[in-house]
Amino acid sequence: MKKEAEIRVYGAEQICASCVNLPSSKETYEWLKAAVSRKFPGQPFTIRYIDIFNPPEESEAKAFSERVVEEDLFYPVVTMDGEIIGEGNPKLKDVYKKMEEHGYRPE
Known part of the structure; x- marks a missing residue:
């Protein structure tokens, strides 16, 4: 593993106008956290x-x-290393691919 990965989920309590019927930013954050951990x-x-x-300072x-x-x-916009890896409705496949580029191995 190169270095510990940091995934950032940028979002808001209000759902993006173009993202109606999609999970909220916080729901996406929780979903990603659970999926990547598994x-x-x-x-x-x-x-x-x-x-x-x-945002923080x-x-x-x-x-x-x-x-x-x-x-x-x-939003939510998902980033890693300052690179956007998903927005609106991020794909797990893209997040997993980026994790593997960091040296993570799926189990």
């Missing part, structure tokens, strides 16, 4: 939920939150 058991990773309308999280709002990205 796919890569015993392999440490971090997953963070970041509210785009109330950390410059990277704050700047990306502003980008989501300004560029009207479909």
